[in-house]
Amino acid sequence: MEGLKLAPALLLAGTLGLSLLVGMASRTRKGEYYLVSGRSTGRMGIGAAIASNWMSAASFLGIAGIFYLQGYMAFAYVVGWTGGYVLLLILMAAQIRRFGKYTAPEFVDARYDSPAARCVSAVITILITLIYCVAQYKGIALVFSWIFGLDYTSSLLFGTSVVICYLVLSGSLGASRNQQFQYGILILSFIVPLMVIAKELGYFWVFPQLGYGQALCDLASSPQGDSLAPWTSGTPYQWMALCFTLMVGTAGLPHVLSRFYTVPNLRDARWSVVWGIFFIGLLYWSAPVYAILAKISEGHSSMVPTPEAAHAMADIIVIKAGEWAGLPLWLIGIISVGAIIAAFSTVTGLLITGAGAFSYDIYYRLIHPDATEKQRMVVAKATTLVLATLVVALAANPPWLIAQITAVAFALAGNTLFPVFLLGIWWDRTNKYGAIAGMVTGLIITTSALLLGQSVPLIGTLLPATSSALIGAPLVILVMILVSLLTPPPPKEIRRFLAEEVHGP
Amino acid sequence: MASEQDPTSRKDDDYRVNFFRPREGFMRQKVRYTWILLISWAFFTFGFQFLLVMVQNTPAGDSLITKTVIFGFPLHYWFSGQFLIVWFILLCVLFNVFVDHLTKLYRKRK
Numbered sequence: 001m002e003g004l005k006l007a008p009a010l011l012l013a014g015t016l017g018l019s020l021l022v023g024m025a026s027r028t029r030k031g032e033y034y035l036v037s038g039r040s041t042g043r044m045g046i047g048a049a050i051a052s053n054w055m056s057a058a059s060f061l062g063i064a065g066i067f068y069l070q071g072y073m074a075f076a077y078v079v080g081w082t083g084g085y086v087l088l089l090i091l092m093a094a095q096i097r098r099f100g101k102y103t104a105p106e107f108v109d110a111r112y113d114s115p116a117a118r119c120v121s122a123v124i125t126i127l128i129t130l131i132y133c134v135a136q137y138k139g140i141a142l143v144f145s146w147i148f149g150l151d152y153t154s155s156l157l158f159g160t161s162v163v164i165c166y167l168v169l170s171g172s173l174g175a176s177r178n179q180q181f182q183y184g185i186l187i188l189s190f191i192v193p194l195m196v197i198a199k200e201l202g203y204f205w206v207f208p209q210l211g212y213g214q215a216l217c218d219l220a221s222s223p224q225g226d227s228l229a230p231w232t233s234g235t236p237y238q239w240m241a242l243c244f245t246l247m248v249g250t251a252g253l254p255h256v257l258s259r260f261y262t263v264p265n266l267r268d269a270r271w272s273v274v275w276g277i278f279f280i281g282l283l284y285w286s287a288p289v290y291a292i293l294a295k296i297s298e299g300h301s302s303m304v305p306t307p308e309a310a311h312a313m314a315d316i317i318v319i320k321a322g323e324w325a326g327l328p329l330w331l332i333g334i335i336s337v338g339a340i341i342a343a344f345s346t347v348t349g350l351l352i353t354g355a356g357a358f359s360y361d362i363y364y365r366l367i368h369p370d371a372t373e374k375q376r377m378v379v380a381k382a383t384t385l386v387l388a389t390l391v392v393a394l395a396a397n398p399p400w401l402i403a404q405i406t407a408v409a410f411a412l413a414g415n416t417l418f419p420v421f422l423l424g425i426w427w428d429r430t431n432k433y434g435a436i437a438g439m440v441t442g443l444i445i446t447t448s449a450l451l452l453g454q455s456v457p458l459i460g461t462l463l464p465a466t467s468s469a470l471i472g473a474p475l476v477i478l479v480m481i482l483v484s485l486l487t488p489p490p491p492k493e494i495r496r497f498l499a500e501e502v503h504g505p
Numbered sequence: 506m507a508s509e510q511d512p513t514s515r516k517d518d519d520y521r522v523n524f525f526r527p528r529e530g531f532m533r534q535k536v537r538y539t540w541i542l543l544i545s546w547a548f549f550t551f552g553f554q555f556l557l558v559m560v561q562n563t564p565a566g567d568s569l570i571t572k573t574v575i576f577g578f579p580l581h582y583w584f585s586g587q588f589l590i591v592w593f594i595l596l597c598v599l600f601n602v603f604v605d606h607l608t609k610l611y612r613k614r615k
Contacts, residue, residue, distance in 0.1 A: 213577030
């Protein structure tokens with residue numbers, strides 16, 4: 001390990017401080033009604049908010065890493081994480097908005113009218129939060145390790161304490177996140193260094209996203225002889241299963257549309273999704289370029305890493321690409337700070353969601369219904385800390401890549417929450433028994449590959465942990481339909497609400 | 506066209522919501538559009554991968570498609586890495602145009 005890199009460390013401290021200041025400025029300017037003031041930002045602004053909410057270490061570091069190791073297979077992530085928005089928009093978003101319940105446990109409770117179902121969905125939400133956070137922590141630890149020259153474990157602990165301090169500080173200062181500002185920082189810190197790298201290596205640098213075809217072709221004809229064939233690192237089944245899983249997983253995490261639900265005008269909300277996908281696309285068009293240009297640099301210096309070494313540095317290949325192309329340290333520092341900001345904001349959002357699911361949906365609604373506001377706050381804060389610590393333990397030694405860990409969270413969402421939302425919205429006959437049976441089946445399917453994948457090879461092949469929803473989601477939907485038909489229909493009041501309010505013109 | 510039927514003519518206690526048998530009027534129109542979009546979504550995303558498998562000459566997937574170069578890219582890289590995102594954006598635009606049109610139509614009739 002090399003020592004502390006001063007320029008990136010200063011940049012990081014400066015950016016975190018600046019985003020706290022901007023957050024406080026947004027609060028004082030817009031007051032408490034920050035979230036409702038969507039109209040003034042316009043559709044493009046809401047789209048930027050959606051995109052900044054979405055961008056995590058998986059987008060920022062993970063996709064390039066997968067692309068570096070697996071080539072065409074990585075497009076399953078790119079396509080899955082953008083195509084999922086189409087599914088969410090055309091099938092569910094407007095209806096969820098009309099329902100007025102935006103978190104999974106709240107929706108489940110309102111639609112299925114069952115504390116048990118609410119509890120199961122809250123547990124699933126917490127599980128998703130944990131897995132998703134592990135991936136972010138891995139990203140934070142790797143980048144901290146690069147900046148501060150520490151080993152992985154110390155970086156993990158250091159990074160975690162910075163996350164918690166940041167969370168507490170922004171909470172006590174009442175800083176609201178200015179998501180447009182954040183999107184601007186993220187996308188610039190991703191694309192500007194990329195342009196410089198492309199220029200250094202002699203490729204079309206104005207739009208490296210459009211110009212890396214030349215680099216691809218150079219790579220294919222280089223002495224390394226990297227194959228560009230589509231199925232070199234995975235079968236067509238694996239590609240499609242992964243892609244489908246990420247799509248339904250995205251649709252099963254409706255909070256990814258956050259601002260969609262709080263913008264006063266539904267029409268603005270719908271159109272803002274177009275901007276949202278475009279802004280997310282900007283990042284996804286660019287991520288593979290990092291991996292390709294890193295490979296080109298490797299070829300120039302004819303240093304070919306061993307598979308183990310390649311695997312170890314895949315998740316920070318965006319940083320390595322900068323180093324190998326000979327970028328100045330401060331410019332590489334910008335990339336690393338972007339990655340940290342993306343991971344931080346995702347972790348903050350996730351921890352708050354997970355803590356909310358426990359303190360409100362489980363503790364308040366189930367265990368202790370007459371808890372005061374203050375007690376609930378204490379439980380929420382304690383849960384945040386417990387979750388944050390739990391994630392550290394889980395992230396201590398993850399053998400998987402960031403994008404793969406994230407994909408497991410999406411598989412879980414796609415196998416459980418997606419069917420519950422989909423049928424809940426599109427079939428009035430779905431009842432609580434169906435929902436509970438479906439979510440439990442989905443949990444079993446998702447975990448089966450993790451638990452049994454080694455001993456039963458067929459499960460490992462058909463239901464890989466990252467991609468189990470191609471078979472899992474339809475199976476769960478089937479279970480939900482069968483169980484619902486065998487048990488009494490849901491109350492008339494709910495069906496009336498669904499037919500007239502949710503699906504009205 | 507189904508839109509010419511009166512959307513309020515259904516029985517008051519018919520609360521059917523079923524994607525495969527939508528009620529007449531607004532919902533049936535909307536579901537029809539949703540089907541069109543869903544099919545174009547699946548056809549382009551997964552249909553292209555099936556095509557790659559069908560024409561492949563080697564197990565790794567080398568074929569005429571992967572040898573074709575378009576805008577400087579091998580065709581399959583261009584399609585999955587660049588075009589599909591553009592296509593998704595287009596689908597969302599189409600969806601919004603459809604729904605804007607339907608909402609205008611049915612809000613007026615009420």
